[in-house]
Amino acid sequence: MTITDPLLKAREAAAHLGISEPTFWRHVGKGTLPKPVKLGANSRWPRSEILGFIEAAKAKRIDT
Template sequence: MNITDTLLTAREGAQVLQVSIPTFWRRVADGTVPKPVKIGALSRWPRSEIIAVIEAAKAQRSAA
C-alpha cells in the first residue's frame, strides 16, 4: 500500500468487484479478498488490494 492509496469501505469494495456486500464479506472469509485494515472499529481495504484481486482473477483465467 502506498501513501496515496485510497481506503475503501466494504460497500465501495463490493462496488469495484461488482458483487453484493454479503458476497464481498464471503470472499473476505474465504481469503479471495484480503482481510481489512482495521482503524479502530472501522474496516477498510486499500484500493490497490481490491484491484489486485481482479488482476489475480484475470491471470488465473489466462492460465487455465
C-alpha cells in the same frame, strides 16, 4: 499530503468487484479476498489490494 492508495469501505470494494456487500464479506471470511485494515471499529481495504485481486483473477483466467 496526497493519498495515492485510498482506503475503501466494504460497499465500495464490493462495487469495484461487481458483487453485493454480503458476498464480499463471505469472500473475506473464506480468505478469498484480503483481510481489512482495521481503523478502530472500521474495516477498510486499500484500493490497490482490490485492484490486485482483479488483476490476479484476470491472469488466472488467461493461464487456464
